[in-house]
Structures are given as C-alpha cells and as structure tokens.
Amino acid sequence: MTADYLRIAGVTKQYPTGGGVDDVDLTLPRGEMLVLLGPSGCGKTTLLRVLAGLLRPDAGRVHLDGADLTDVPTHRRNISMVFQTWALFPTMSVRDNVAFGLRMRRVPRAERHRRVDEALALVGLDEFAGRKPRQLSGGQQQRVALARAIVTRPTVMLLDEPLSSLDHRIRVQLRGQLKRLQRELGLTGVYVTHDHTEALALGDRIAVMDAGRVVETGTPIDVFSRPRHRYTAEFLGLANVIPVTPEGRECRTAFGDVIEAGAPAGGDGPVVAVALRPDAIRMVESADAAGGHPGVVTAVEFQPGGVLHEVRLRDGTSVQVVAVPGEGLPVGAPVALSFEWKKAVPLVD
Amino acid sequence: MTLTAATRPEGRAAPPGDGSARGGWLLSAPLLLFTAFMFVYPAVSVIRTSLAESNALDAGGFTLRHYVDFFSDELYVKALTNTLSIAVLTVLVTGVLGLVYAYQLTMRPGLRQLQLALLLTPLLVNGVVRIFGLQLGLISVDDLLGRLGLTDSPLGLNYSFTGIVIALVMFQFPFMAMAIYASLSRLDTSLVEAAQTLGANRFSVLLRVVFPLAVPGLVAGGVLTFAAAAGTFIVPAMMGGGRVNTVPQMIYTSVSQSQLWATASAFAVILVVVLVIPIMLGSHFGNRSTAGGR
Amino acid sequence: MAATVDTRRRPRRQRQKVSVFTLMMTILLLLPLVVVAFASLNPDPYLLFPPEGFSLRWFGDALAYPSFRTSLTLSLRIALIVVVVGLLITVPAAVALTRGTGRVRRTIQLATATPLVTPDILLALGLLIMLSQLALANSVLGLVLGHVLVGLPIAIQVLVAGLAGVDPNLEHAAATLGASKIRAFLTVTLPSILPAIGSAAVFLFIFSFDNVSISLFLSAPGQTTLPITLFQYLENNADPTVAAMSTILVVVGIAAALVLGRLGGLGQLAGGAGRRRR
Numbered sequence: 046m047t048a049d050y051l052r053i054a055g056v057t058k059q060y061p062t063g064g065g066v067d068d069v070d071l072t073l074p075r076g077e078m079l080v081l082l083g084p085s086g087c088g089k090t091t092l093l094r095v096l097a098g099l100l101r102p103d104a105g106r107v108h109l110d111g112a113d114l115t116d117v118p119t120h121r122r123n124i125s126m127v128f129q130t131w132a133l134f135p136t137m138s139v140r141d142n143v144a145f146g147l148r149m150r151r152v153p154r155a156e157r158h159r160r161v162d163e164a165l166a167l168v169g170l171d172e173f174a175g176r177k178p179r180q181l182s183g184g185q186q187q188r189v190a191l192a193r194a195i196v197t198r199p200t201v202m203l204l205d206e207p208l209s210s211l212d213h214r215i216r217v218q219l220r221g222q223l224k225r226l227q228r229e230l231g232l233t234g235v236y237v238t239h240d241h242t243e244a245l246a247l248g249d250r251i252a253v254m255d256a257g258r259v260v261e262t263g264t265p266i267d268v269f270s271r272p273r274h275r276y277t278a279e280f281l282g283l284a285n286v287i288p289v290t291p292e293g294r295e296c297r298t299a300f301g302d303v304i305e306a307g308a309p310a311g312g313d314g315p316v317v318a319v320a321l322r323p324d325a326i327r328m329v330e331s332a333d334a335a336g337g338h339p340g341v342v343t344a345v346e347f348q349p350g351g352v353l354h355e356v357r358l359r360d361g362t363s364v365q366v367v368a369v370p371g372e373g374l375p376v377g378a379p380v381a382l383s384f385e386w387k388k389a390v391p392l393v394d
Numbered sequence: 395m396t397l398t399a400a401t402r403p404e405g406r407a408a409p410p411g412d413g414s415a416r417g418g419w420l421l422s423a424p425l426l427l428f429t430a431f432m433f434v435y436p437a438v439s440v441i442r443t444s445l446a447e448s449n450a451l452d453a454g455g456f457t458l459r460h461y462v463d464f465f466s467d468e469l470y471v472k473a474l475t476n477t478l479s480i481a482v483l484t485v486l487v488t489g490v491l492g493l494v495y496a497y498q499l500t501m502r503p504g505l506r507q508l509q510l511a512l513l514l515t516p517l518l519v520n521g522v523v524r525i526f527g528l529q530l531g532l533i534s535v536d537d538l539l540g541r542l543g544l545t546d547s548p549l550g551l552n553y554s555f556t557g558i559v560i561a562l563v564m565f566q567f568p569f570m571a572m573a574i575y576a577s578l579s580r581l582d583t584s585l586v587e588a589a590q591t592l593g594a595n596r597f598s599v600l601l602r603v604v605f606p607l608a609v610p611g612l613v614a615g616g617v618l619t620f621a622a623a624a625g626t627f628i629v630p631a632m633m634g635g636g637r638v639n640t641v642p643q644m645i646y647t648s649v650s651q652s653q654l655w656a657t658a659s660a661f662a663v664i665l666v667v668v669l670v671i672p673i674m675l676g677s678h679f680g681n682r683s684t685a686g687g688r
Numbered sequence: 689m690a691a692t693v694d695t696r697r698r699p700r701r702q703r704q705k706v707s708v709f710t711l712m713m714t715i716l717l718l719l720p721l722v723v724v725a726f727a728s729l730n731p732d733p734y735l736l737f738p739p740e741g742f743s744l745r746w747f748g749d750a751l752a753y754p755s756f757r758t759s760l761t762l763s764l765r766i767a768l769i770v771v772v773v774g775l776l777i778t779v780p781a782a783v784a785l786t787r788g789t790g791r792v793r794r795t796i797q798l799a800t801a802t803p804l805v806t807p808d809i810l811l812a813l814g815l816l817i818m819l820s821q822l823a824l825a826n827s828v829l830g831l832v833l834g835h836v837l838v839g840l841p842i843a844i845q846v847l848v849a850g851l852a853g854v855d856p857n858l859e860h861a862a863a864t865l866g867a868s869k870i871r872a873f874l875t876v877t878l879p880s881i882l883p884a885i886g887s888a889a890v891f892l893f894i895f896s897f898d899n900v901s902i903s904l905f906l907s908a909p910g911q912t913t914l915p916i917t918l919f920q921y922l923e924n925n926a927d928p929t930v931a932a933m934s935t936i937l938v939v940v941g942i943a944a945a946l947v948l949g950r951l952g953g954l955g956q957l958a959g960g961a962g963r964r965r966r
Contacts, residue, residue, distance in 0.1 A: 097860070097863075098863075099860055099863070118868075119860075119863040119864060120862075120863045120865075120867055120868050120869075120871075120872075121866075122864075124864055125864050125865065126860070126861065126864040128857045128860070128861060130855055130857055132855055132858050132860065132861035133861075134858060134861075134862075134875075134876050135880060136879040145862065145865050145867075145875075146865035146866055149862075149865055149866030149867050149871070193861075193865070197865065197866070203864075417784075417788075417869075418787070418789055418792035419784075419788075419792060420784075421780035421781060421783055421784035421788070422780065422781045422784040422785070422788070422792055422795070422796050424776065424777045424780060424781065425777050425778065425780075425781035425796060425799060425800075425840070425844075426781075426795065426796070426799055428777055428833075428836070428837075428840075429799040429800075429802075429803065429837075429840075432815065432833055432834070432837045433799075433803050433806075433811070433814075433837065435814075435818055436811070436813075436814025436817065436818040437806075437810070437814050439814055439817045439818045439821070440810060440813055440814045440817060443817055451817070451820055451821065491713065494709060495709065495710050498707035498709045498710045499707060499710050501707070502705040502706060502707040502710075504705050504706030504707070505706050505711075509710055509711065509714050510955070511945065511949055511954060512714045512718060513713075513714050513717065514945070514955075514957045515718070515941065515942060515945040516717050516720075516721060516941070517957055518894050518898070518942075518944045518945050518957075519721060519898070519937060519938050519940075519941030519942070520897075520900075520914075520915050520918075520934075520937045520941065521898065521900050521915070522900060522915045522918045522919045522922070522934075523721075523724060523915075523918070523934040523937045523938060524720050524721070525720075526720075526918075526922060526926075526930075526931075526934055527720025527721055527722075527723045527724035527934070528720040530720070530723045530724065530727055530735065530926075530931075531719055531720055531723045564717060564720070567713070567717065568717070568957075571713075618805075621805060621807055622807075624807065625807025625808050625809050625810070626808065626809075626901075627808070627900075627901060627904065628900045628901065628904070628919065631919075632919070632922070641809075642807075642808075642809045645809050645813060646809075646904070646905075649813065649816065649905070650905075655817065658813060659813065659817070662809055662810045662813050662814075663810075665807060665809065665810070666806070666807065666810055669807060673805065
C-alpha cells in the first residue's frame with residue numbers, strides 16, 4: 046500500500062528523566078516529506094532516532110516498504126540521516142565522506158566514483174571534492190551531508206534540524222534546494238524542525254507534536270489555515286486564539302460575542318477556542334466605543350506585511366490586529382473592534 | 395570526564411550507553427581485571443602479610459606484633475616523625491611558592507604557553523637525574539655559602555633534612571602551581587576592580603578575593619603533595635645521605651636487605667593510615683570550599 | 689581554562705606583561721637539567737661545574753659502559769612493551785568511559801583513581817609481595833605490569849579528553865550509512881583520536897622509562913632498569929660518565945615534551961593527573 050510506505054505504529058520511548066514519545070502513530074506515502082513540528086522536548090528527535098534505529102522503542106513497531114524494521118540494527122536499515130551538526134567525518138575529504146555509504150555497501154569503485162560525482166554535482170559542490178570539511182562554510186558542509194545522504198539511494202531520508210545553525214539567507218536557499226532535490230529524486234523523507242516556516246516550505250505532510258504525542262497531522266494548508274487543535278494554533282502563532290465557551294450549537298466569547306461555529310471535522314471534543322487571523326478584525330479609532338468592542342492599543346510593531354497592533358479589550362482579552370501600512374495607530378489610542386466571525390476556525394483541546 | 399554531545403536545542407541527545415551496557419563492561423574488562431590483579435590483590439597481600447606471625451614471605455597467622463614493635467621502637471617512630479615533618483614542610487613551601495606563582499601568572503600572562511610548557515617539561519625527565527643535577531647545583535651553592543661564612547658544615551645542603559625538602563619542592567611545585575592556577579582561572583580583573591571600588595586596598599583584595607578562589611586548588615594540590623612527599627623513597631635516599639631516616643626507606647631496607655616482610659608491610663600500612671587522615675580532611679575541606687565558591 | 693583576565697582596558701604596554709617571579713621559578717626548575725648537561729662536558733674525569741672545557745667523550749663512554757648499556761636496552765624494551773600493553777588496556781576502557789552507562793563510568797573512574805592516590809611505596813611493596821609469591825618477582829613481566837599500572841591513569845585521562853572532542857553523531861552517521869559499530873569506530877573515531885593515542889603512548893613510554901619506585905623493588909639485582917642503575921652508581925661515585933648518561937636521559941625527556949607539545953597532551957600532566965611516580 047503506497048499510503049503506508051512508512052508506518053509508525055504505537056511507538057513509545059520513555060526516559061527516566063522525562064521526555065520521549067508516547068504511543069505515536071503516523072503513516073507516510075512514498076515520495077513524500079513528513080515534517081515533525083514542535084518545540085524543544087516534544088519528542089520529535091526521539092521519534093526520528095527510533096526511525097533511524099539509534100534508539101530502541103519501549104513499545105511499537107516501525108515498518109518501511111512493507112518490512113518490519115523495529116529489530117533491525119541501524120546499519121542494516123537502508124536509511125540515511127542528516128544531523129544538525131552535519132557529522133561530517135573530519136579526517137576524510139568531501140569525496141570520501143560522500144563515498145562512505147557506498148563503500149560500506151561494497152559498491153565497485155567505478156560506479157562509486159560515478160555516483161559520488163553525480164551527487165556532488167546535484168548539490169553544486171563538484172569543485173570541492175578534494176577539500177576537508179573544516180575548509181568549508183556551514184552551508185557547504187550541509188550540502189556535503191546532503192550529498193552523502195542521497196548518494197546511497199536510501200529508502201527513507203531522515204533530517205534532524207539540519208538548517209538550524211545556518212544564517213537565514215543560506216537557510217532559505219538550502220531549503221529550496223532540498224525541496225527540489227527531494228521532488229526530483231522522489232525521495233521519502235522525515236524532517237524534524239521547530240520552525241514553522243520551514244515546515245510549511247518543506248512538508249507534504251506535517252505532524253504537530255507536543256510532549257511526546259502527535260497533536261494533529263495534515264497537509265500544510267490544513268494545519269496552517271485550518272488547525273483543529275488549540276495547541277497547534279498557539280504554537281504556530283499565526284492567528285489570535287480566542288477562548289470561547291460552547292452554548293449548545295454556538296459559542297460565546299468572554300467579551301460577549303456569540304459565534305455560530307460547529308465543531309471541527311472529526312469531533313474530538315467540545316470547542317474551547319476559535320482562531321481568527323489578525324486581518325479578520327476591523328479596527329476603528331473611536332473614543333466612545335461606537336461600532337464595536339472597546340479597547341486600547343497596547344503595542345505596535347511594524348512588519349513587512351502591515352502594521353501589527355496589540356489591542357486589549359475591556360475584559361482583558363488581548364488580540365492582534367493588522368492594519369494596512371500607513372494606517373497605524375499609536376500606543377494608547379482608544380479603538381473599537383469588530384470581528385469577522387465567519388472566518389473563525391473552531392479549535393478543540 | 396563527560397560525554398560532550400553537540401548541544402542541541404531539543405531536550406537531550408540519545409543517552410549514552412543505550413543498549414550498550416554490556417559492551418561497556420566488555421571494553422573496560424581488561425582495565426578492571428588488570429587493576430584488580432595489580433592493585434587490589436597486592437594491597438590485600440600487604441595487609442595480610444603485615445598481620446603474619448613471622449617475617450617469612452608466605453607466613454600465615456594473625457598478630458599485631460609488628461605494629462606494636464613499630465611504636466615501641468624509638469628509631470621507627472623517629473622515622474615516622476621525620477617523614478611527616480618533611481611532608482608538612484614540603485606542602486607549606488610549595489603552597490606558598492605555588493600561590494605566588496599562580497597569582498603572578500594569572501595577572502601577567504605574558505609568554506604563558508611557553509612558561510607552562512617549560513614548567514611541565516622537567517616532569518618528564520627521570521627523577522634520579524633531576525636529583526643528581528640538583529645535587530651538583532647545590533654543591534656550588536654550598537661552596538658559595540661556605541665562602542661567605544654562612545655555614546660551617548662541610549656537607550651542607552646536600553645531605554640534610556633541608557636538602558630533602560628542597561628536592562621535594564622541586565618535584566612537587568609544578569603540580570601545586572598548576573592546581574592553584576586552575577583554581578585561579580576563575581579570577582577576573584573585574585572582580586579585583588569591583589573590590590577596589592568598594593574600598594579594598596591591595597592587601598585586602600589579595601586576602602579576601604584572590605585567596606579564597608585559590609583555596610580549592612591549594613587543598614587539592616596540598617593533598618597530593620603531602621602523599622607524594624611522604625611516600626617517596628628516592629628523594630630521602632639520595633638527598634638524605636643516610637642521616638635522615640624515613641618510613642619508605644625503612645620499608646626498602648627491611649625488604650631488600652633483611653627480608654623482613656611482615657615488618658615492612660606493617661610499616662607500609664601505618665604509613666597509609668597516617669596519610670589517609672590528612673587526605674580525607676583535605677578532600678572534605680576542598681569540597682566545602684568549592685561548594686561555597688562560584 | 690585560560691585566565692579570563694580582561695586586558696583590554698589596560699594601557700598597551702602593560703598588556704601581556706611577563707612576571708619576573710614566574711620566569712625565575714621556571715628557570716630554577718630547569719637548572720638541574722642544565723647543570724647535568726654542562727657537567728658532562730668536562731674533559732677531565734671529575735665533575736666540575738661550570739666545566740673547564742668541552743668534550744663529548746663521556747657520551748661515548750657512557751653508552752659503551754656495560755651496565756649502562758644493558759640497562760638502557762632493558763629500559764627501552766620494557767617501555768615499548770608497556771606502550772603496547774597499556775594502549776590495549778586503556779583505549780577500550782576510555783571508549784567505555786566516554787560512551788558507557790553510569791555504572792561502567794563510575795567503576796572505571798574508581799579503578800583509575802585509586803592507584804593514583806596510593807603512595808608509591810605501598811604499591812611497590814604490594815606488587816613485590818604478590819609477584820614473589822607467584823615467583824614472578826624479578827622478571828621483566830613483573831616490571832612491565834608494574835609500569836603499566838603507574839601509566840594507566842594518565843593514559844586514560846588523555847584518551848578520554850581526546851574522545852570527548854569527537855562528536856558522537858559521527859558514529860551515528862556512519863551507522864546510518866551502513867557501518868557496523870566496530871567498523872564505525874575504526875573508520876571514523878579512531879583516526880580522529882590518533883593524536884590522543886599518540887600522547888597516551890608517549891606518556892606510557894616515558895613513565896615506564898623514568899620509573900624509579902616500582903623498578904627499585906621489582907628489578908633483579910643484576911638486571912636493573914636504567915634509573916636504578918644510575919642510582920646505584922651514584923651512591924658510590926659521581927663522574928662525567930654518569931653525567932653524560934644522565935644528559936642523554938634529559939634529552940629523552942625534552943624530546944618527549946616536544947612530541948607531547950605537538951600532539952597536544954602536555955597539559956594533561958598536571959591537570960588532574962596530580963602525582964607522578966618516580
């Protein structure tokens with residue numbers, strides 16, 4: 046079943062000091078990139094290492110391309126891994142680094158050379174083949190690590206926050222290159238990160254994790270514009286998360302508005318909050334609170350897309366409102382807010 | 395000695411030894427077996443032999459006679475006091491010199507690498523050779539002192555109690571200096587300057603800021619120096635000229651010349667027991683002061 | 689740890705000032721070595737410092753002198769065996785110490801720390817008693833084992849320091865690329881720690897070559913190691929010949945220091961190793 050090219054079933058790995066993962070189920074079709082997204086300590090790296098075979102799970106199985114790999118030692122799984130610290134072998138040249146996996150698989154010399162050259166060309170490092178890792182920049186080392194990981198044609202490629210120690214500009218560049226390579230070569234991959242822009246750019250499927258569990262999975266569009274869980278919305282920080290109390294088929298906010306929001310598809314429980322993007326709130330400068338809920342501007346931040354205002358309503362709720370550049374209001378200005386509840390996304394716990 | 399996994403923002407790297415506990419024991423087996431055989435077993439043999447009935451090598455039995463003999467013989471007790479006073483003096487002298495050295499090196503780090511390298515180099519040269527060189531040097535010093543009329547003894551420093559201490563200081567100084575220097579590495583001119591702005595004069599600064607920082611190193615260095623100075627044979631043998639008797643020397647002569655195994659073993663045990671007390675005291679105080687420090 | 693003295697705010701000429709006291713102390717400690725070297729150059733067969741002339745004949749004599757010669761050969765032989773045996777024991781143990789579980793680590797640390805804090809004399813005596821009872825007392829084997837024991841702590845320390853600098857992910861990366869644990873270690877980690885292994889080897893060699901206390905007790909009367917031979921010689925006479933032999937040993941020591949300087953192990957001598965057996 047192509048949908049289950051990679052299947053993680055009930056994997057649990059606990060540490061005596063805390064952390065780890067608890068009963069994780071995930072599937073991934075062939076040729077797609079799964080991104081494990083979450084903050085430090087949520088268990089994403091643990092999960093990745095279980096996939097790599099560097100950790101043995103307390104419970105659960107890992108299946109790849111139909112085979113149960115749970116008991117197979119790392120060096121016999123046909124996977125490859127790119128590490129955050131790149132883990133290039135310092136005493137070997139770039140070429141030898143990339144060739145390492147092929148040597149371990151006893152690929153004959155001529156073919157080995159050919160494939161290494163191919164891989165280096167793909168990442169644009171052919172001229173650096175003879176250098177040692179310490180002579181390369183961070184971005185270049187990362188590309189070597191990538192070349193080393195793809196040259197063996199692995200069943201699945203695992204990446205552990207490989208871009209987090211690089212400059213922003215290089216990061217964006219490499220991100221694009223990585224995505225292109227993955228698509229062109231049809232590689233299946235699992236990518237771990239805490240950066241949601243990376244997740245959005247790289248993932249065909251995203252799994253949001255918290256404290257050892259998968260909170261929700263979906264395509265980037267699903268997760269980013271229609272999250273189903275409060276945690277997801279809060280972690281991504283792209284929209285206001287406004288707590289509500291359900292009242293029959295409707296929900297009431299703390300400051301009195303009533304929203305007609307059905308439960309999100311899947312019905313995992315009552316709606317506890319709604320997500321509303323900053324551009325779905327109208328803000329008018331108003332001293333007498335006519336035309337909306339009264340509030341005060343408490344912070345202003347200029348951003349490329351507009352001016353972001355933080356407004357505090359009378360009942361204490363704080364929301365973010367974005368205004369067109371040029372229409373910003375100063376801190377302390379009294380305003381009235383009206384909400385386009387139609388655009389609100391219901392969230393469960 | 396810790397595992398230095400690359401720092402990751404994620405909680406932790408894979409804990410070391412996951413699944414390889416057995417491998418760890420296997421790898422360390424040669425070392426552990428070796429130590430058990432070459433250290434534990436001999437240590438036990440010494441204790442057993444010291445309690446043996448007779449002075450023959452394989453004698454059995456259980457008696458405390460040899461220990462009693464030790465304390466009832468004036469010569470032996472004198473040797474013990476010699477040994478201890480040599481050790482204490484050595485610790486004091488190296489402590490003071492090491493303190494000044496470490497402080498100076500911290501405050502004026504010019505040519506630091508070179509100086510440290512030069513400081514440690516003699517440690518790689520044979521001890522007998524170093525003492526020989528010291529003796530040659532001291533002959534000239536004695537000569538000088540004699541001509542200046544400061545001493546009338548023809549043998550001078552070379553075959554004396556003082557000579558022994560000098561040689562031991564020479565041997566132990568690098569270790570003491572490095573131990574204190576390591577402690578003082580936490581010193582920062584800003585600490586000194588802060589104290590000065592608060593009204594401390596130079597002496598106060600030394601006493602209240604610098605010295606407390608140096609204490610852990612002093613204690614650690616002191617403990618090791620004490621043990622080394624008390625347990626050395628070659629230094630009193632060469633520098634004492636037969637006029638100063640120490641416990642290690644007695645151990646050697648009772649074994650090599652007289653084959654008195656039990657007696658020698660008793661001496662050794664007594665020495666260890668006497669050493670253990672200051673060592674434990676020192677470690678205890680050392681821990682206390684590092685706990686209070688930074 | 690480098691001293692974190694903030695020298696930026698000092699006037700330029702005061703920066704990096706050299707302490708006279710420290711220089712003097714360092715030189716003072718080196719003087720005995722210099723004295724011995726110079727004493728070996730005196731043309732006449734008695735010791736004079738400063739020497740009255742310049743002659744290298746004593747070096748030839750020293751190397752030709754039968755007991756020096758045999759002792760030198762013996763010491764070298766033993767030292768080389770000690771290096772091999774020592775490395776075979778310490779390299780795996782250092783790996784276990786760096787990668788092993790807590791209990792393994794603590795046991796190894798205990799095993800290396802206790803011989804270190806024990807006075808020479810107890811160790812030597814104990815070894816002598818044990819080996820005598822096993823009829824191994826005056827053998828080369830006994831000496832080798834004893835020398836390995838005194839060299840272990842610092843060899844382990846150097847190796848652990850070297851291993852600590854190796855990213856553990858390297859072996860993981862090698863595993864993902866298809867290398868079994870052993871292959872990963874041999875192809876990836878071992879080349880990275882060659883300098884540390886070199887330093888450990890030098891330490892094992894020099895601690896064996898220079899050793900006095902263990903050799904004193906465990907050498908057979910006619911078959912003493914070089915330091916003991918020198919000691920016995922010096923008990924009766926002192927002449928340029930022995931000075932020459934001593935100078936050769938000084939040179940060996942300095943050579944070892946230079947090699948360690950290049951390999952990066954010199955600092956380990958006093959940082960934690962604490963005490964050396966003479």
